[in-house]
Amino acid sequence: MISSLNNISSRSKGDFLLSWSVRLLALMAGGLLLLVVSFLIHESWPALRDIGLARFFHDPDWSPIDESYRLTAMIWGTLLATAGAILLSAPLGILSAIFCHFYAPPLLSRGYRRMVELLAGIPSVVFGFWGLVVLVPIIGRWHPPGTSLLAGILILTLMIIPTIMLVAHASIAHVPIAYIHSASALGFSRGSLIWHVVIPTTKVGLFTGILLGLARALGETMAVLMVCGNVVQTPSHLFDPIRTLTANIALEMSYALADHRAALFVSGLLLMGLVVLIVSLAEGLRHRNFHVPAK
Amino acid sequence: MSRQNRYLQESGTTAIIWIAATLVAVPFFCLMGDLLWNGLNHLSFSFVFSAPQNAGREGGIGPILISTLFILGVCMGVALPMGLGTALFLAEYTRHDHVPGRLIRGSLDVLAGVPSIVFGLFGNALFCQTFGLGFSILSGGLTLACMVLPILIRTVEESFRAISNEQRLSAAALGLSKPTTIRTILFPAAMPGLLVGVILGLGRAIAETAALIFTSGYVDRMPESLMDSGRSLAVHIYDLAMNVAGGNPHAYATALILVSLLFIINFSSSRMAARWMSFNQLPA
Amino acid sequence: MAVSLLATIGVIALCTICSLDASLAQAEGHKLVITGSSTMAPLVAEIGKRFETGHPGVRIDVQTGGSSRGIADVINGVADIGMASRALKSQEQHLHGSVIAQDGITIILHRSNPIRELTDDQIRAIYTGGVTHWNQVGGPDAPITVVNKAEGRSTLELFLDYFQVSNRDIHPHVVIGDNEQGIKTVAGNPHAIGYVSIGTAQYDATHGIPIRLLPLQHIPATIETVREGTFPLSRPLTLVTKSPPAGLIKTFIDFARSSQVNDLILKQYFLPLQG
Numbered sequence: 001m002i003s004s005l006n007n008i009s010s011r012s013k014g015d016f017l018l019s020w021s022v023r024l025l026a027l028m029a030g031g032l033l034l035l036v037v038s039f040l041i042h043e044s045w046p047a048l049r050d051i052g053l054a055r056f057f058h059d060p061d062w063s064p065i066d067e068s069y070r071l072t073a074m075i076w077g078t079l080l081a082t083a084g085a086i087l088l089s090a091p092l093g094i095l096s097a098i099f100c101h102f103y104a105p106p107l108l109s110r111g112y113r114r115m116v117e118l119l120a121g122i123p124s125v126v127f128g129f130w131g132l133v134v135l136v137p138i139i140g141r142w143h144p145p146g147t148s149l150l151a152g153i154l155i156l157t158l159m160i161i162p163t164i165m166l167v168a169h170a171s172i173a174h175v176p177i178a179y180i181h182s183a184s185a186l187g188f189s190r191g192s193l194i195w196h197v198v199i200p201t202t203k204v205g206l207f208t209g210i211l212l213g214l215a216r217a218l219g220e221t222m223a224v225l226m227v228c229g230n231v232v233q234t235p236s237h238l239f240d241p242i243r244t245l246t247a248n249i250a251l252e253m254s255y256a257l258a259d260h261r262a263a264l265f266v267s268g269l270l271l272m273g274l275v276v277l278i279v280s281l282a283e284g285l286r287h288r289n290f291h292v293p294a295k
Numbered sequence: 296m297s298r299q300n301r302y303l304q305e306s307g308t309t310a311i312i313w314i315a316a317t318l319v320a321v322p323f324f325c326l327m328g329d330l331l332w333n334g335l336n337h338l339s340f341s342f343v344f345s346a347p348q349n350a351g352r353e354g355g356i357g358p359i360l361i362s363t364l365f366i367l368g369v370c371m372g373v374a375l376p377m378g379l380g381t382a383l384f385l386a387e388y389t390r391h392d393h394v395p396g397r398l399i400r401g402s403l404d405v406l407a408g409v410p411s412i413v414f415g416l417f418g419n420a421l422f423c424q425t426f427g428l429g430f431s432i433l434s435g436g437l438t439l440a441c442m443v444l445p446i447l448i449r450t451v452e453e454s455f456r457a458i459s460n461e462q463r464l465s466a467a468a469l470g471l472s473k474p475t476t477i478r479t480i481l482f483p484a485a486m487p488g489l490l491v492g493v494i495l496g497l498g499r500a501i502a503e504t505a506a507l508i509f510t511s512g513y514v515d516r517m518p519e520s521l522m523d524s525g526r527s528l529a530v531h532i533y534d535l536a537m538n539v540a541g542g543n544p545h546a547y548a549t550a551l552i553l554v555s556l557l558f559i560i561n562f563s564s565s566r567m568a569a570r571w572m573s574f575n576q577l578p579a
Numbered sequence: 580m581a582v583s584l585l586a587t588i589g590v591i592a593l594c595t596i597c598s599l600d601a602s603l604a605q606a607e608g609h610k611l612v613i614t615g616s617s618t619m620a621p622l623v624a625e626i627g628k629r630f631e632t633g634h635p636g637v638r639i640d641v642q643t644g645g646s647s648r649g650i651a652d653v654i655n656g657v658a659d660i661g662m663a664s665r666a667l668k669s670q671e672q673h674l675h676g677s678v679i680a681q682d683g684i685t686i687i688l689h690r691s692n693p694i695r696e697l698t699d700d701q702i703r704a705i706y707t708g709g710v711t712h713w714n715q716v717g718g719p720d721a722p723i724t725v726v727n728k729a730e731g732r733s734t735l736e737l738f739l740d741y742f743q744v745s746n747r748d749i750h751p752h753v754v755i756g757d758n759e760q761g762i763k764t765v766a767g768n769p770h771a772i773g774y775v776s777i778g779t780a781q782y783d784a785t786h787g788i789p790i791r792l793l794p795l796q797h798i799p800a801t802i803e804t805v806r807e808g809t810f811p812l813s814r815p816l817t818l819v820t821k822s823p824p825a826g827l828i829k830t831f832i833d834f835a836r837s838s839q840v841n842d843l844i845l846k847q848y849f850l851p852l853q854g
Binding site for chain 2: 009010011012014015018019021022023024025026028029030032033034035036037039040043091092093095096098099100102103104112114115116117118119120121122123124125126127129130134158161162163165166167169170171173174176189190191194195204205208211212215216218219220221222226245246249250253265268271272274275276278279280
């Protein structure tokens with residue numbers, strides 16, 4: 001990677017202006033997080049001080065009226081729904097991006113991409129609404145009550161496929177055409193071209209897409225609120241209703257006061273913590289597996 | 296590997312990929328079919344342009360459409376320059392393993408994981424109360440800008456990074472300055488990624504409900520300025536579907552309008568990008 | 580690139596300044612901010628629109644979020660008027676409430692459920708887990724799906740209060756937020772039982788949604804029985820202010836309580852003060 005530290009381009013008057021405006025903007029973007037985090041900590045401080053972090057894991061249950069603030073069931077709910085959604089949507093998203101590039105005829109490919117772009121913008125409310133009136137009754141007939149972990153996983157899957165697919169699609173578009181030509185010249189079949197050339201060269205992009213999808217699944221509120229049943233319990237199978245951390249915030253924030261409100265902010269903080277954990281795990285994995293030494 | 300084995304493997308891959316593509320398409324068509332089936336007969340010229348009446352059961356969505364466009368405009372107007380600048384900085388102005396880049400990148404990854412409702416509360420506290428903007432289109436747009444920034448930056452940065460170094464080296468060898476290289480070489484090459492970023496960002500912004508209820512508000516009157524409270528399409532759908540008895544038909548019709556709006560935005564942004572590329576690319 | 584970037588920022592700054600300007604001009608007119616109960620928001624927004632047509636230059640901005648938020652906003656001074664779909668509690672007596680309409684809470688089942696009536700004890704047993712299958716109360720052999728409201732909703736508080744149970748004793752299968760979510764959940768599940776606002780339920784039941792409203796203590800759940808005062812589970816829809824209403828606030832509340840808005844209240848299936 002070439003950086004400004006060893007700028008090899010010719011000098012120009014625009015250099016100074018551009019490099020500093022870019023730096024300023026980057027600083028602002030970075031500062032934004034600080035702002036959000038400090039806001040969250042400020043709001044959740046009363047709970048951390050008065051209740052203490054341990055009680056969020058050791059209280060008997062979640063019942064703010066009785067000052068009982070156990071979050072573990074909702075953490076499990078969030079994690080299981082997200083994990084299930086990623087397991088389903090990552091292969092589907094990546095495979096459909098490959099489909100678009102290598103299998104679909106040009107017209108179908110363009111239509112397919114447009115379709116996924118639209119899917120990316122359908123409001124979570126519409127997904128939730130559709131899930132509630134179509135999907136939940138179907139699951140309910142099979143295994144009542146219908147509002148369940150499974151419904152949440154399926155709706156989330158549908159919602160994050162576009163993110164994963166579009167990012168994968170963009171990074172596959174960047175595979176140097178020479179690679180593909182060389183592979184064809186070597187007599188690679190289409191299948192082995194994909195498994196041995198395209199996927200290895202686009203790993204980083206595919207990964208970014210999955211991370212973005214993961215973040216969206218963790219943070220999704222309205223759709224899961226509508227289809228998951230919102231019962232605070234650790235699910236023992238796919239058909240159990242669950243409540244996620246985000247649904248909890250949405251359901252209770254409007255009336256929460258004092259310690260209860262602060263406890264909800266703690267769960268927001270916790271969600272961010274989860275994302276940090278997952279992102280840093282993923283970064284570590286990325287460095288171990290396919291880190292290209294930067295010069 | 297025997298020829299037959301290879302043939303099996305090849306057709307197996309093809310089958311898997313077609314199945315996956317179908318699995319993605321089927322729910323989409325169910326969903327769209329449902330929207331069309333239930334929404335199309337309520338759709339009319341007057342529905343798009345007139346004001347809602349009787350809590351949205353009657354009348355149209357004119358003011359809501361305008362509010363939505365304003366909110367999106369503010370959001371993209373702020374997020375796009377910031378996102379582009381930051382992505383340029385991350386990809387071209389700092390080394391991948393240097394501290395500032397890693398800090399910003401890390402913080403953006405965290406930001407991407409903040410639930411939208413928390414953004415709503417944050418926007419309510421910062422923009423509505425501290426900055427004194429109140430429930431307004433401006434507050435809503437700024438809150439959404441914070442929300443879509445990570446997704447915009449990450450996708451744009453990724454596409455700058457994906458450009459092979461030979462292109463930068465060739466530009467340097469030709470004596471191009473850095474701004475020129477960025478404008479004429481890197482930008483056009485990164486355009487597909489930029490577009491994906493914009494489309495994902497817009498998609499998230501237009502679909503957002505939770506954050507907007509707390510910032511841009513619930514008022515369904517025609518906005519007169521950016522300081523007015525304005526209800527967005529997604530909030531309107533939420534209210535009709537979850538709070539207004541008998542709101543379903545108009546909820547469907549509004550969802551249909553939202554999807555068409557998105558389609559228009561996506562389509563025109565990719566056309567604009569294509570034109571932009573043909574104007575700015577150096578002659579080969 | 581840098582130029583276009585600066586241009587964009589410039590344009591936005593300009594827009595901001597213009598709009599700030601416009602808003603300052605507006606602030607000299609009259610604007611009322613009303614926040615609170617999602618049950619009341621659609622109704623009050625309609626009343627606000629009619630009020631605006633009779634009072635040029637006045638703006639009524641209605642924001643939703645829940646009864647408790649309305650009360651909190653009034654206390655903080657964020658809102659001029661709060662909306663609460665219940666009576667003021669004893670610890671809120673320093674505020675001023677003005678009732679604008681009446682509503683009730685009804686038990687709902689799926690229309691295909693053959694059960695026509697449940698006693699209070701049966702309902703209590705279903706909600707606390709004593710009865711888990713419909714055949715225990717004379718229905719089909721199917722497990723009951725119990726739909727409960729999320730904590731903090733005034734509907735839940737009134738329900739618990741009426742049946743004298745604690746929320747901890749209820750073991751629901753589904754927890755819902757707003758009324759329509761409850762109705763959609765019950766309409767999609769033939770073995771569900773839930774409770775929602777009478778206004779919403781009656782509107783949906785008469786518009787082809789497959790739900791049935793159950794009577795309480797043999798009294799059918801309709802706005803007529805709420806009007807007669809015989810329906811046991813009713814609640815007032817209240818506008819809340821910090822100090823006794825005066826000036827424009829008083830004009831608006833008086834308007835909302837007058838017979839000029841009866842048709843709007845009836846259209847939302849609530850009960851106006853004056854028949």
